[in-house]
Amino acid sequence: MKYLAEFNDPELATRLLDDIRATTTRPWAMMEVCGGQTHSIIRHGIDQLLPDEIELIHGPGCPVCVTPLEMIDKALEIASRPEVIFCSFGDMLRVPGTDRDLFRVKSAGGDVRVVYSPLDALDIARRNPGRQVVFFGIGFETTAPANAMTVHQARRLGIENFSLLVSHVRVPPAIDAIMRAPDCRVQAFLAAGHVCSVMGTEEYPTLAERFGVPIVVTGFEPLDILEGVRRTVRQLERGEHRVENAYPRAVREEGNPAALRMLEEVFEVTDRPWRGIGVIPDSGWRLSEGFRSYDAEYRFDVTGVHTVESPLCRSGEVLQGLLKPHECEAFGTACTPRKPLGATMVSSEGACAAYYLYRRLDAATPREATPVG
8 A cells, every 4th residue: 555655646746747737838639548547547537637738538448348249249159058167357247249248148047257367267177177168368468478378277287178268459559550540639649557568668669650659658556647648748749759668667678578478379469350440450369279279269169140239339439539438428328337338338447437437427527636645
């Protein structure tokens, strides 16, 4: 708690805000990539305390939210099979598929279990040799090494009744796709510190140079985000476009070498569809040929899935930064955490969930809040 409090210091926050106000001379729009940052921004009212000229655009930084509907429906089909124990983190259970979610599969008799680590699922497979155990492996680069290690461990131990349903996505190709969109308004990025703690920052200078945008790696506490904004505004005002690391206590340029070696051995890069966005080339991982037998999509031959998105849900526009959650007509009425139309309303990192939880229900919410302390 001592160290957490240090990154919530009101006096330091005031100094950073004063510096940001003194530096800002024109309108700027920057996107935070991570959903965890979005929740911190909304929870602490950081966006309301910044100068009116600065707009924070919420990006597709929630891995649950961008998991494509087809993959959700495949998970539901696999989890419904009597021979399967389907394991997942808890935030996936309420994510709506075409006509149901994992909670409904569980209530209908499916063996759906919440675990806290993919290794928990591997242990379940070890203790239930007569059942097929599937772990739903989603996430950005942050969670991919643990899932890769679990598959590696399964093969080493000869546990053959374990498989991984893979829906991992990568941040740099998403930034590339966002900047290439014809209606893009983003002028800078706050990059996700936890992703860069694994992958490092080596992929970002090319993006900063190609699109002429600053990219500042930041953490998740209020002072982390304010420092990231301060550095970003300084670059924008100077006409610079560099990669800066404002999260050095966790991020190194080279990333985590052991994690990177594990990813390279177990996964290979592939095109991935993003829910509400579409297919982004080279934006995901799948199990490599040497580990393909542990791929649940191949093992269960899940094909012919027919998906139907809710016509009322505009989460795709939210994920692309084109729409704030409370600007969706269904927000807080037809779509609530108890009856969600899209994953952005139920994920712990979803922008819609943040706006609902912290009562940002009106598009005309005044810019005043108590952010820290």
